[in-house]
Amino acid sequence: MDQTVIITNNLAQELSDQIDRLNPDSVFLLTDTNTRNLCLPSLITDGTLASYPVIEIPAGDEHKNLQSIAIVWEYLSSHGATRKSMLINIGGGMTTDMGGFAASTFKRGIHYINIPTTLLGAVDAAVGGKTGINFNGLKNEIGVIQSADAVILYATFFRTLDRKNLLSGYAEMVKHALLKSEEEWKAVIGFDFDNIDYNLLGDLTQRSIAVKEAIVAQDPTEQNIRKALNLGHTFGHAFESFSFTSEQPILHGFAVAFGLVCEIYLSRKKLGFPAPVVSQLVRLVKEHYGVLHYSCKNYDALYELMTHDKKNDRSGINFTLLAGIGNIHINQHATKEEIFEAFDFLADCLSI
Numbered sequence: 001m002d003q004t005v006i007i008t009n010n011l012a013q014e015l016s017d018q019i020d021r022l023n024p025d026s027v028f029l030l031t032d033t034n035t036r037n038l039c040l041p042s043l044i045t046d047g048t049l050a051s052y053p054v055i056e057i058p059a060g061d062e063h064k065n066l067q068s069i070a071i072v073w074e075y076l077s078s079h080g081a082t083r084k085s086m087l088i089n090i091g092g093g094m095t096t097d098m099g100g101f102a103a104s105t106f107k108r109g110i111h112y113i114n115i116p117t118t119l120l121g122a123v124d125a126a127v128g129g130k131t132g133i134n135f136n137g138l139k140n141e142i143g144v145i146q147s148a149d150a151v152i153l154y155a156t157f158f159r160t161l162d163r164k165n166l167l168s169g170y171a172e173m174v175k176h177a178l179l180k181s182e183e184e185w186k187a188v189i190g191f192d193f194d195n196i197d198y199n200l201l202g203d204l205t206q207r208s209i210a211v212k213e214a215i216v217a218q219d220p221t222e223q224n225i226r227k228a229l230n231l232g233h234t235f236g237h238a239f240e241s242f243s244f245t246s247e248q249p250i251l252h253g254f255a256v257a258f259g260l261v262c263e264i265y266l267s268r269k270k271l272g273f274p275a276p277v278v279s280q281l282v283r284l285v286k287e288h289y290g291v292l293h294y295s296c297k298n299y300d301a302l303y304e305l306m307t308h309d310k311k312n313d314r315s316g317i318n319f320t321l322l323a324g325i326g327n328i329h330i331n332q333h334a335t336k337e338e339i340f341e342a343f344d345f346l347a348d349c350l351s352i
């Protein structure tokens with residue numbers, strides 16, 4: 001897996017350099033309806049970049065589907081794209097997941113570059129090579145692992161993100177920090193959302209990407225250590241799916257934040273994860289992520305959702321837990337009683 005991740009203040013120049021390096025015979029740009037207006041103008045400042053055709057798909061995760069893929073394939077096919085062409089995905093995780101899949105399958109795979117425009121996209125979706133679409137009512141049901149030829153990070157894009165989308169990405173940064181080190185943890189939890197320093201956010205994003213990259217490089221196809229990146233996600237995916245059945249759907253990162261509290265609770269109980277860090281995490285999640293609406297009446301339904309997690313094995317629901325910050329234990333299991341205790345713990349923390 002060879003993925004160049006570059007942070008830049010001069011997006012147009014960097015993109016031109018990458019295009020020169022990869023030397024495609026034609027270039028196509030992919031945006032969603034929002035990133036076409038908000039982000040594309042910063043990119044097409046020079047004549048050459050402005051001359052590339054733009055494929056636009058509707059914004060929203062409900063459009064990460066076969067229909068959007070067909071729009072991209074159809075456009076490429078009818079506008080002379082060849083095996084040497086290139087697709088440049090400019091958008092959040094929806095666009096980079098979908099565009100990455102379209103590029104990886106068109107003529108058995110063409111070059112593609114990701115330019116993530118959301119914090120979640122930057123720290124997570126755009127790096128690591130997982131691409132795909134939702135299908136048959138299931139998230140990321142169809143896809144391939146194929147890294148982008150380059151990921152170009154331009155932190156100025158984060159300035160137009162609303163608070164909810166910033167926090168959604170921040171939850172993945174919190175996760176990466178827990179997987180990495182005390183130093184990373186302190187830097188990430190110290191970030192001040194009341195007085196956002198976008199330069200600092202760019203630096204922290206770059207560091208967070210490095211944590212993910214280092215793990216993915218050891219295990220691109222998720223046979224072992226890449227499972228560490230699932231921290232917070234076994235509970236998190238259940239909360240996310242559960243929220244979709246309620247009146248108040250939550251963004252992915254919010255579900256991950258609540259999932260982290262539950263999995264760090266299990267980490268403390270089973271592996272002695274330090275109590276002061278549990279308290280710090282609880283304080284952070286309470287302060288930023290508000291409340292998740294559930295009660296003990298929902299525990300069976302939540303548990304049932306967890307039993308469908310893709311990562312489960314014959315021994316049951318599979319977790320990544322921590323014995324301390326950076327002390328990762330993959331392939332952990334918990335009993336139903338322990339899982340219900342973790343639901344109780346989160347409910348107590350959030351005072352629901």
Ligand SMILES: NC(=O)c1ccc[n+]([C@@H]2O[C@H](COP(=O)([O-])OP(=O)(O)OC[C@H]3O[C@@H](n4cnc5c(N)ncnc54)[C@H](O)[C@@H]3O)[C@@H](O)[C@H]2O)c1
Nearest residue numbers: 034059092093094095117118120121124125130157160161
């Ligand atoms: N491939 C992976 O490893 C991986 C990892 C995590 C998440 N994902 C996927 O990523 C997706 C979620 O990512 P997301 O939260 O970026 O979703 P998204 O791409 O839908 O973006 C969220 C919203 O922000 C808008 N937006 C994008 N850039 C903006 C900007 N600069 N300013 C203002 N608005 C902007 C989008 O148009 C959209 O409305 C999901 O489909 C998830 O499955 C993939």
Ligand SMILES: [Zn+2]
Nearest residue numbers: 124172252256
């Ligand atoms: Zn995630």
